[in-house]
Amino acid sequence: MHLFNNKSYIPQLAIDCVIFGYQEKELKVLISKLNFKGDIYSLPSGFILQTEGIDEAAHRILKERTGISNIFLEHYKNFGQADRTNKAILENIIDKNKEYFVGDLMLSDADFEWITGRFVSLGYYALVDINKVTPTKTELDESMEWYNIHEIPIMMMDHNGMIEKALESLRLNLDTNIIVLNLLPETFTMKEVQDLYETIFEKEYARNNFQKKILELNVLERLEKKFTGASNKAPYLYRFKK
Amino acid sequence: MHLFNNKSYIPQLAIDCVIFGYQEKELKVLISKLNFKGDIYSLPSGFILQTEGIDEAAHRILKERTGISNIFLEHYKNFGQADRTNKAILENIIDKNKEYFVGDLMLSDADFEWITGRFVSLGYYALVDINKVTPTKTELDESMEWYNIHEIPIMMMDHNGMIEKALESLRLNLDTNIIVLNLLPETFTMKEVQDLYETIFEKEYARNNFQKKILELNVLERLEKKFTGASNKAPYLYRFKK
DNA sequence: ACAAAAGTGTTGATCGTACACCCATGT
DNA sequence: ACATGGGTGTACGATCAACACTTTTGT
Numbered sequence: 001m002h003l004f005n006n007k008s009y010i011p012q013l014a015i016d017c018v019i020f021g022y023q024e025k026e027l028k029v030l031i032s033k034l035n036f037k038g039d040i041y042s043l044p045s046g047f048i049l050q051t052e053g054i055d056e057a058a059h060r061i062l063k064e065r066t067g068i069s070n071i072f073l074e075h076y077k078n079f080g081q082a083d084r085t086n087k088a089i090l091e092n093i094i095d096k097n098k099e100y101f102v103g104d105l106m107l108s109d110a111d112f113e114w115i116t117g118r119f120v121s122l123g124y125y126a127l128v129d130i131n132k133v134t135p136t137k138t139e140l141d142e143s144m145e146w147y148n149i150h151e152i153p154i155m156m157m158d159h160n161g162m163i164e165k166a167l168e169s170l171r172l173n174l175d176t177n178i179i180v181l182n183l184l185p186e187t188f189t190m191k192e193v194q195d196l197y198e199t200i201f202e203k204e205y206a207r208n209n210f211q212k213k214i215l216e217l218n219v220l221e222r223l224e225k226k227f228t229g230a231s232n233k234a235p236y237l238y239r240f241k242k
Numbered sequence: 243m244h245l246f247n248n249k250s251y252i253p254q255l256a257i258d259c260v261i262f263g264y265q266e267k268e269l270k271v272l273i274s275k276l277n278f279k280g281d282i283y284s285l286p287s288g289f290i291l292q293t294e295g296i297d298e299a300a301h302r303i304l305k306e307r308t309g310i311s312n313i314f315l316e317h318y319k320n321f322g323q324a325d326r327t328n329k330a331i332l333e334n335i336i337d338k339n340k341e342y343f344v345g346d347l348m349l350s351d352a353d354f355e356w357i358t359g360r361f362v363s364l365g366y367y368a369l370v371d372i373n374k375v376t377p378t379k380t381e382l383d384e385s386m387e388w389y390n391i392h393e394i395p396i397m398m399m400d401h402n403g404m405i406e407k408a409l410e411s412l413r414l415n416l417d418t419n420i421i422v423l424n425l426l427p428e429t430f431t432m433k434e435v436q437d438l439y440e441t442i443f444e445k446e447y448a449r450n451n452f453q454k455k456i457l458e459l460n461v462l463e464r465l466e467k468k469f470t471g472a473s474n475k476a477p478y479l480y481r482f483k484k
Numbered sequence: 485a486c487a488a489a490a491g492t493g494t495t496g497a498t499c500g501t502a503c504a505c506c507c508a509t510g511t
Numbered sequence: 512a513c514a515t516g517g518g519t520g521t522a523c524g525a526t527c528a529a530c531a532c533t534t535t536t537g538t
Contacts, residue, residue, distance in 0.1 A: 448501070448502070448503095450501095450502090450503095451500070451501060451502080454500095455500085467508090469509085470509095471510080472509075472510075473509055473510035473511055474508075474509055474510080475507060475508035475509055476508070476509065
């Protein structure tokens with residue numbers, strides 16, 4: 001197994017991505033369960049090629065895991081405590097999974113050094129239209145699935161904390177920005193936008209004032225009405241202005 | 243010369259600090275002129291020991307250059323483009339300064355690799371009371387001096403851009419925070435705070451409203467008056483509440 | 485006609501800004 | 512007394528939230 005080597009990747013530097021999706025009034029995060037014994041959950045992560053920029057690397061990693069490019073992506077925090085190492089956990093994994101690490105999968109000393117060493121992680125969060133994503137496993141993943149933000153399992157290292165911080169950053173950014181539209185399909189109703197805000201901030205907004213606030217940003221264009229068959233006035237569809 | 247080696251430092255990862263000071267209505271940045279021919283200007287920089295966290299490393303570097311601990315310090319951005327390398331510049335330096343790199347100062351191959359390789363930089367900015375700082379040179383610095391934010395020389399790599407981004411981040415943070423008090427001495431008058439804001443944002447504020455805004459934050463305590471000898475009402479001194 | 489949900493309008497409070505005035509200090 | 516600059520109070524306008532009302536849709 002020669003997954004890693006510091007000729008091609010920058011050593012001791014990782015990228016961890018908190019990928020947010022939204023569906024049916026639930027905010028979700030894409031999480032990998034590693035293909036080892038012991039129920040190890042991890043954020044989609046990767047390393048930086050010597051030949052690519054850090055933002056480029058994050059986009060590449062996201063493309064690998066979601067299948068889509070042009071993702072809204074933002075760095076939000078670095079994680080670099082000295083004791084932030086995989087060593088104990090990974091030795092445990094390797095110990096529990098000895099049968100995997102034989103033959104071709106045998107870890108070289110260099111791989112072992114690489115994998116168990118100290119890492120500084122660049123934390124990115126991404127906002128995606130969940131319908132466009134095809135969660136994609138790598139050979140290290142047993143599964144790659146969406147988890148409700150309130151039902152995140154206990155994850156490896158400080159990944160739980162990374163998700164919390166990402167959510168905080170997302171909320172802060174929303175005060176001035178409407179990046180959150182990246183979580184919705186191309187067209188949407190005002191109620192869908194409001195539901196989304198209410199889900200993210202976990203509080204309710206007055207319908208009329210919310211509409212006013214969003215429309216006054218002048219970033220949406222009104223399209224035709226959406227007839228759902230419900231016995232009430234049909235809402236307009238909106239789209240992000242280009 | 244064995245300044246660097248990746249046994250003790252994390253390779254390819256650097257910390258660059260934009261240290262802001264304030265004096266006589268001027269916002270200043272602490273900048274090093276490197277001890278080589280060719281007028282190379284650089285931000286105070288350093289590397290991360292394998293045994294320390296990234297924030298710890300930034301504090302250590304600042305302590306080395308300013309002599310003070312307990313500095314207000316904040317990460318604001320990473321710089322990690324693929325073409326962000328010292329190689330061309332440093333080969334040029336080394337070429338122009340051959341006489342330095344002999345005997346003890348001879349660069350080992352490892353040092354050369356280290357120094358000319360690609361780096362990802364963690365950008366921090368610091369706010370310090372300029373009166374408490376003793377700008378301190380390392381053996382690599384010809385000088386370490388304060389430069390007015392509007393008179394920054396052309397610097398190595400992307401350090402000019404790093405300063406610009408740091409100032410932007412500082413301004414953004416000030417909207418909600420009053421961290422800027424870190425640039426002032428222990429006690430100060432309201433006018434001094436106002437001058438500081440006006441210098442940083444390059445615009446003027448109404449005296450009375452400014453006072454109201456700051457006092458309503460409830461973070462200052464009023465002390466005795468400051469008698470300057472001027473023939474006008476003596477202003478109060480203020481101090482940050484503990 | 486009616487219920488349900490979307491859209492619009494109006495009022496009142498709150499916040500920031502502009503203006504006016506008063507107070508202290510040394511000449 | 513007066514000039515100078517510090518401190519405080521008031522009034523106006525803009526912005527935001529609460530309430531009320533109208534419109535549209537399918538049964």
